[in-house]
Amino acid sequence: MNKVEVCFSPSQYNLYKSNFEIAVVIDVLRATSAICAGIENGIERIIPVSTVEQAMEYKNQGYMVAAEREGKVVDGFDFGNSPYSYMNPNLKGKTVVMTTTNGTKAINIAADMHTVVIGSLNNLDALCQWLIDQKKDVMLLGSGWKDKFNLEDTICAGAIADKLIDSQKFKATEDSTIAAKFIARSAAQNIFSFLKASSHRQRLRKLNLNEDVKYCLTPNTVTCIPMLKDDAIQKVAYDYVPETAEI
């Protein structure tokens, strides 16, 4: 039996990290949803960097660079973390550099784990199937908001934990995992409505990003498993067969 546990935010990473082999980094609104959209749509590599300064160095070397802070595209960069920006056909086969308020920071904090993959509601079922196939202990790391707990990452982590435990190949013992599963089940019928009071939804609503939010909260729109390899996020070769697929 493998273990799966939820860590609510990067600030708690060191309390939870011992003995896990795989970290799933989750930033539903919007970094990891955007990464899944980009990798699914043919971006070859996404290099996550923590600071705007690092991102600018890449920009000066001629890279396509995405930079977001406080929900907005940082001045002077090509785009931010709207998933729709990452579906641009011009990005196919390209390398994109990315820095965001929370998500890329969480990816880099988890980089000491043996394997780091990218989770979102968008790749939920494919990711869970892949995780079950690996037979390793899994930490689900929410990116949070500036090191604090946030609801949407917890819902996604709870949904993943629930599926892994349902497979009877995983068990959980931490209270954070029990709480995340519980919140995910309660939110499952209508995540968009459940999150209406959440802090980041309100932040994005003010920025007129409702379409982005709807996209990010829709489960199973993609089947890619983006993985960090050699400092860049790339697609894992994996044939996902949905359980309900017609053959």
Add this chain to the structure above:
Amino acid sequence: MNKVEVCFSPSQYNLYKSNFEIAVVIDVLRATSAICAGIENGIERIIPVSTVEQAMEYKNQGYMVAAEREGKVVDGFDFGNSPYSYMNPNLKGKTVVMTTTNGTKAINIAADMHTVVIGSLNNLDALCQWLIDQKKDVMLLGSGWKDKFNLEDTICAGAIADKLIDSQKFKATEDSTIAAKFIARSAAQNIFSFLKASSHRQRLRKLNLNEDVKYCLTPNTVTCIPMLKDDAIQKVAYDYVPETAEI
């Protein structure tokens, strides 16, 4: 309108602490439940210390000293954190020194706040009424388990937040507060059953402490407001009148 927010554990205290005037420290299983039991039953002062070494210094000076680690009474001390120990009539009017795995540490971390009071399910309604009367911003600080999130403190914090917000004198914006309220409402009908999978309940079950757990999870058995003053927890003079009291 005052604000009320939930901080899940001492490790997150610095992320949340700005601008609050009152901290409510919560360690339902069992430190703050025991403190409420002791203060209600006539203990004059409870001195919370963080380490067993500090506790032993007091012991050597002749104080009654309670020390708990990992759910058990530490060898050589008078008692641990079972609430029933604090109801001993021999303790009336006395000073007790106390150190516990999580609760006393959280109290000392919050000691830089203007006002620190002790919360539990046992003093829930009286505490909420007192907090509403103060007209100050309130942080509800869970003691957690070794700096991690735990369910029982979150349920208590969520129940307090819910009552304060219901009074229409308080508002909350953090996702942690929304989640705590939600979990508290879901657990309200049967907290004992809701917590059956929680990590600390399982820890205490192994130690045959079910009676303690039942006591700690019973709302409104006491009406005291224990407050930290001059390094010791003492009773606040406060006449709590239950809303449903017959006059």
